[in-house]
Amino acid sequence: MQRYLKVLRLFWATAITAELEYRINFFIATLSSLGNLAGSLFGLFLFYRTGYTFSGWTWEAALVVLGIFTLLQGFSATFLSSNLNRIVRHVQEGTLDFILLKPIRSQFWLSTHTLSPWGLPDLIFGSIIISYAGKRLGVGIDDYLLGLLPLLFSLVILYSLWFMLGATSIWFVKIYNATEVLRGYPIAAYPTAYRFFFTFVMPVTFLTTVPAEVLLSRSEISWLIGAAILAMLLFFASTWFWRFALRFYTSASS
Numbered sequence: 001m002q003r004y005l006k007v008l009r010l011f012w013a014t015a016i017t018a019e020l021e022y023r024i025n026f027f028i029a030t031l032s033s034l035g036n037l038a039g040s041l042f043g044l045f046l047f048y049r050t051g052y053t054f055s056g057w058t059w060e061a062a063l064v065v066l067g068i069f070t071l072l073q074g075f076s077a078t079f080l081s082s083n084l085n086r087i088v089r090h091v092q093e094g095t096l097d098f099i100l101l102k103p104i105r106s107q108f109w110l111s112t113h114t115l116s117p118w119g120l121p122d123l124i125f126g127s128i129i130i131s132y133a134g135k136r137l138g139v140g141i142d143d144y145l146l147g148l149l150p151l152l153f154s155l156v157i158l159y160s161l162w163f164m165l166g167a168t169s170i171w172f173v174k175i176y177n178a179t180e181v182l183r184g185y186p187i188a189a190y191p192t193a194y195r196f197f198f199t200f201v202m203p204v205t206f207l208t209t210v211p212a213e214v215l216l217s218r219s220e221i222s223w224l225i226g227a228a229i230l231a232m233l234l235f236f237a238s239t240w241f242w243r244f245a246l247r248f249y250t251s252a253s254s
Contacts, residue, residue, distance in 0.1 A: 056218075061133070061212070072154060077122060154207045
């Protein structure tokens with residue numbers, strides 16, 4: 001474990017040093033995040049402008065879901081997109097061979113080799129939205145601390161789904177927007193058939209809605225336990241799936 005932490009510090013220190021050579025990118029990323037956030041707020045506003053509300057979700061409660069969605073978007077931009085989207089390039093260019101030969105687990109290398117600080121604006125804006133909505137709803141510090149637990153499960157679920165989708169590039173080579181499975185709305189916004197799909201097939205419910213409900217003290221313990229079990233199962237599934245996919249990788253020299 002100590003060896004992996006040392007490697008991780010080296011990876012991220014090098015990545016940040018390289019990224020800070022282009023500081024104007026942070027300003028551009030901030031403007032992009034503001035634009036995306038404005039679009040999401042406008043889309044959510046369209047549902048509520050006539051007085052309509054999703055079942056059990058006030059405007060402020062829906063903002064909590066949007067804030068969590070923005071946090072996950074920032075996490076994806078910082079840690080996932082900068083790493084896992086490169087799996088496609090490694091497969092295309094044959095550089096995956098060199099990663100597999102390194103004396104470190106290939107999944108760890110592919111998942112942590114770099115990071116992008118340009119996802120920081122989304123992390124900040126998401127936190128601001130959650131704080132604003134939480135203040136309007138009277139959310140206490142204990143609720144925020146409790147909400148961190150399902151949020152951690154959401155990060156593990158999101159990583160596992162993203163990594164498995166990236167691993168399919170060994171067969172399909174080009175994987176572009178297949179990871180765009182999130183939407184910043186409560187699960188009640190979807191028709192019944194979609195709710196079933198996003199809960200049991202592609203578990204978007206566990207990514208945004210469950211953390212929001214725990215933070216708002218309205219979630220059943222069974223959902224929290226389910227999120228924990230799902231996070232562990234998907235993480236181990238991603239490890240198994242990567243090993244399975246490598247059986248079909250023929251390398252650049254084959």
